[in-house]
Amino acid sequence: MTLNNSLASRLAGWGLLVALGLNLRPILSSISPLLGEIRQATGLGFQSSALLTSLPVVCMGLVALVGIRVEAQLGERRGIALGLMMILLACLARWLLDQAPALLITALFGGAGVALVQALVPGMIKRQFHHRVPLAMGVYSASLMGGGGLAALLSPLVASHFQHWQAGLGIWLLPALGALLLWAWLPLGAAKRHQPTAPFQGLRNRRAWLLALYFGLVNCGYMSMVAWLPAYYQQLGWEVLPSGSLLAFMTIFQVCAALLMPALAQRGIDRRPLLTISLLAQTVGYLGLWLAPLQQPHLWVALIGFGLGACFALSLLLTLDHRRDPREAGQLAAFVQGVGFLINAVSPWMTGWLRELTGSFTSAWLVLTFSVLAMLVVTRVFSPATYRSLAVPG
Structure with missing residues (x-):
């Protein structure tokens, strides 16, 4: 009986990890395939449309930066539950309301919910899966990206079925509700109570800033892809469903790489x-979108997806490597994600701005190429000797 209970507990832990990850990207990726219809219905321009992707990412960054205080005030259990509830309510509002201001408000509100969950999960992984941290990070990253791909694929189908784009955005309240119920029914083991500690000194820590900059730049292409990849191919003559399925195709390779x-x-x-x-795969993919977008579109998108999926999981894993204690690792990861997501938030806005300025998305792909190449050089700094023998202050 004890063995069965232990096995059930482990399976519950992995299942909850997947359920949490699946809810963290639909609020972003459900927008992109329906952007043409949304812009036509609301009158949003390219730059203002980019805010539907940028605002949630800004929230992810800001909330992650105060994630330590959130954990202290709410605790892991209540913090994650509140985050899931906010995602659910944001999706519900998107189904019911069709005005541009309402969409922007739900982007902020839902983004804050995503940020709450995202800020607390890495520390939970370090504690709950301490013997399998890389594998758990891979499962979490894969489910996170899988949720984004499912939203890109299914949102236009749902919108077509209900004959309204709002349904394609609002349908994602259902997995949020499922995860919330699962979290309440089968919670992971709660974190142990800790004595009060000094606040994380991220502002004084060069390595923490370097990790944050690195995390932001190796992953910022994802936000641009989610926001603009379908629009890019629609500009090249593709229809709504094929362009949305291209984003879902990218996600397949993200998930594979993340695992x-x-x-x-x-x-x-x-x-x-x-x-x-992983960075080389991204580089080749962006160059393909820039130089030969119609020749081998699925190849370029697959390479970008593989590179992004691997970079997200590996850069978070690299961050967790810097601290042995789960709580301190969670603090460092919260700081790195906070600054990193604020950098990410610039990416879709920059892509939209360059599109309006030049009439094409190709200049944005070139900027992303140079960013990834710069991070390829920075990667050399992260020798294990520099963090296994030197504790990053917490």
């Missing part, structure tokens, strides 16, 4: 070789 690369990382302590492969 495969951390599993490979389990075998060693140096993350640089796998990060290098």
Whole structure:
């Protein structure tokens, strides 16, 4: 009986991890395939439309930066439950309301909910899955990206079925409700009570800032892809459903990379070789979108998806490597995600601005290429010797 209970507890932990991850991207990726209809109905321009993606990411950054205080005030259980409830309510409002201001408000509100969950999960992973942190990070990252891909694929289908774009955005209240009920019914083991500690000194920590900058720039392409990839191919003559399915196709490779690369990382302590492969894949993909978008679109999108999926999981894993204590690792991860997501938030806005300025998305792909190449150089800094022998202050 004890063995069965132990197995059930482990399965519940993995199931909850997947359920949480699935709810963290639909509020972003459900917008993109329906953007043409949304713009036509609300009168939003390219730059203002980009706010529907940028605002949630800004919230992710700001809330993550205060994630330590959130944990202290609410606790892990209530914090994650509140985040899921906010996502649910944002999706419900999107189904009921069709004005541009309402969409922007739900982007902020839902983004804050995503941020609450996202800020608390890495510390939970470090504690709950302490013997399988790379694998757990891979499962979490894969489910997170899988949720984004499902939203890109299914939102236009749901909108077509109900004959209104609002349904395509609002339908994602259902998985949020499911995750909330599952979280209440089968919670992971609660974090132990800690004595009050000094606040995380991220502003005084060069390595923490470097990790944050790195996390932001190696992952910022995802926000641009989610916001503008379908619009880019619609501009090139594709229809709504094929362009949305292209984003879902990208997600398949994100999920594969998010599972495969951390599993490979389990075998060693140096993350640089796998990060290098991941960044090179992104580079080739962006160059393909820039130079030959119609020749091999699925190849370019697959490479970008693989690179982004691997970079998200590996850069978070690299961050967690810097601290042994789960709570301190969670604090560092919250800081890194906070600054990183604020950097990410600029990406879709910049892409929309360049599109309005030049009439094309190609200049944005070139900017992303140079950003990834710069981070390829920075990757060399993260030798395990620099963080296994030197504790990052917390």
